[in-house]
Amino acid sequence: MEFFTDTFGLWSLFGSAFVSATLAPGGSEVVLAYLVSRSELSPEVLLLTATSGNTLGAVTTWLLGFLTAMKYPAERVAEPRRQKAIASVRKWGLPILLFSWLPVVGDGFCFAAGWLRLPFWLSVLVIAAGKALRYAAIVYAFV
Template sequence: MQLETFGMAGLFISAFISSTIAPGGSEAVLAYLVNSRQHAVEQLVMVATVGNTLGALTTWWLGMWAAKKYPAETLLTGKQRKSLRTVRQWGSWALLFSWLPVVGDGLCFAAGWLRLSLFSSILAIFFGKALRYIAVAYAFI
């Protein structure tokens, strides 16, 4: 495998893991790859955004699955209840902030729990995460 391909694959994996309930540092990987100048910035941003969006959709799916198995809201923690209220109030628009550390995972989980439209969830998650990665990438050019 070429070093360039490994860099892109590593960015994708880092972005995916960073967007699930596991902590990660995809911004640092993106910054490193932007500084290495081996790839087009737009390509790096797209790979990171897609990986991070797919990770967030995994959390969304977990929320949907949890709602089927445990429909009672009383089972949720305080943070999860707050996320649920926020997503109920704002709908898919709340997912524009899915890039936020800790809070973003709760928003995605709540959106799945509430069974928000998958299509509108994908769009909001993707757009929010893309803006974040664009800002990070251009900060390191």
């Protein structure tokens, strides 16, 4: 029974982290905090699971931006919120992706990075680093 509970907990955390990093709202921090404080799973496994799911969700958003750029170049963006995200990514480049975990604007940074065709693997690396640091702080707070 413990295997089932642990497996379900990991998949729930991964799914919550993935959805939280796409354009849909989510609350993976709560799931992580609960599992860290109540689960028999190691904090390292939980950290890796949350970071992986959240990074893959952000990569999905990056890819959506990349695909959108094929039909709508960044120069033709009319929506002010997207213009702001694009301007921030243009100004700060890859380092802004360290903040891709921020609510609301983080998704915009990932989308804009794809739209502006920032280097894919470097984007993934920086996104993963930012997300790992955020989740590490949560794990540390609840161990």
